[in-house]
Amino acid sequence: MLEMKVFREDSKAVFENLKRRKMPDDIAKGVIQMDQEWRELIDEGNKLRSQRNRISREIGELKKKGKDGSDLLGEMAKIKKGLMGNESKTKETLASREEARMRVPNLLDSEVPQGQSEHDNRELSLHGKKKKTKTSRPHQEVMELVGGVDLKRAANVTGRRFYFLTGDLARLEMALINYAIDVLCERGYSLTIPPFMMNKEAYEGVVDLNDFEEVMYKIEDHDLYLIATSEHPLTSRFKNEIIEIKGEPLRYAGISTNFRREVGAHGMSDRGIWRVHQFAKVEQVIICKPEDSKKFHDELVANAIHIFKGLEIPFRVVDICTGDIGTVAARKFDLEAWMPSSQQWKEVVSASNCRSYQSVRLNMRYRTPEGTDFPHTLNATAIATTRALAAILENNQQADGSVVIPKVLRKWMGDQNLIKAK
Template identity: 70%
Template structure:
């Protein structure tokens, strides 16, 4: 959510952005109109309340002196009526204003490339070298060969897009988690396992409202949602608080299972464990002063780059364009791993700078010399296990269907070097 002062002082910035995103300018002008209405009403209400307080005080005095105050009570009755009406109107105007304000997307960084959809994203760098091979098996074919997952029976007990990870692959998943957690802890990130369920109010602070329909699972009869990423609880953690950033940015490595509805997603490319309803992820979350956020964005992206370099998977970094960036981020980079079986780059990491969009919604502030201000929040995948596993399986396959375990993961696999095909 954007601060009201942006709507009041520089609405042209918002309008310009809405144009870049191909969205209606009414989104912003509605907010401005409703804000004016609210301000008129609040001013009137304050005047009425000031009057009430004066009368109320005078009643106290009259009572103390033992004098009659029945006349004053009549004025008060009328005042109360006016005030009741005013309060209803004020509340309604504010509620409407903020419900409109909630759906206005974040202001984009000027550098975000202009584009209609994901085709407008720009490749900024390439890492690693692609292995050469005549024929590439897909990760789901390899899963079968190495007996790494049981999708069929997972469908029986849970439904499609679920999986049992088994044996060496389950172990490899833990290795990926351990590896990335260790890397982040060495860089000073505070390892945190968050709650996996969140209430609606906290959740509204951190996501696009459409996600309640398309992404998060709701628990029946409870005000609780399964988290889609540990970014959500980690960022919402300091809701309604004033935090200290004197000693530098707050850096967290979150570890959680993530639950996603994945509505509307179909297709052959989503087979196997690429797109699933549940997966583990190590996530980076940073809360920092506005002046530090660009540097922090580079840092979390570089951490992710570092992880995939060490895993020796070929990948590229792309700069997400205006049409693909979504509601919350001001700037976003993705890392796409090379998936040789489909001859495509596919998303494994997303690193966003959300600036103050989430902190305004959460009413999370930090102390400055002048008072309080809204910090910036950033998040990036370190490793999402199922997708990283799929990338490892494909890129590290051998002619007979074995999989070479990345060197950096072997210490968590009892120095095992290969997962053999059965």
């Protein structure tokens, strides 16, 4: 969420931002109004408390001298009554203000392209060549040909959008994970295996509130949610803490299984393993000083580009527009892999600069010479296994159904260069 000082000192920026996002401004107006009320209530309460403390001290003094202070008790009762009403009103007002504040989206970077939907995202660069393949079977067909997936039985034991990944494809997934981890560790990222569940309070710090209904699975009878990405625990980790950022920022490579409800999602993307309820992902997370976040956003994208270039998959980088960027990010770049079967670019990496939007909600600060300030948080995919697998299967398939294993992955595949068709 946004810092209160933005609403107080620069509300124009909030409203202009809502206009760019084509969103109504009533919630933000409510925040400002409730904040005003809250401040008046605080003032009133402080005055009452001041009186209470003064009288209480007087009674203490009198008692010390062996006297009785009971004639002050009547006045005290009046103050306490006023204070009780004031305190409950103050609490309610603050709670309402905070609830509204959480719903106000992040301020967009001025360079975010204006647009309605994903069709208006701006292409920034192209990488690799689209291979001239004689076949363009969709990835789910290729998986069947190499005997690497069992969707039917997964549907029996769990439901749709789950899968058994088997044999060489399972091995390929592990290779992708190891490859991404190697790249990031070489580049100074600290590998971190987080908890795969988080409680609501921690979760509220890092996601849009709607995600509780549409994205995360709730654990029955516990205040716990399955994580949708390791970014969430990695960023929440320093909630309510003052961290030290000396020269270098905090760089993490998170690895986890991710769980997503995918409520409302449907269409062609449902086939195979493109959109599933469970997948593994290596994630990049950076926590840095505000003045450095632009630079490190570029670093995250550069890492992802390096990883996908290594896999020799054709892809492009796009700058996500105002209509497609979501609540939390101030700027977002995606990598989209070329999918021959549908002749489309499809998202395989998403890199967001959240600025202080998450750290404010988490109350995570870092030490500055003047005191403390909110750091910026950034996250980006390194490898989301199911999507990278699908891209490899489509781009590297051969006429006979076999699949060429990208060179960089072969050392984890017993030096095989091919996944043979059954």
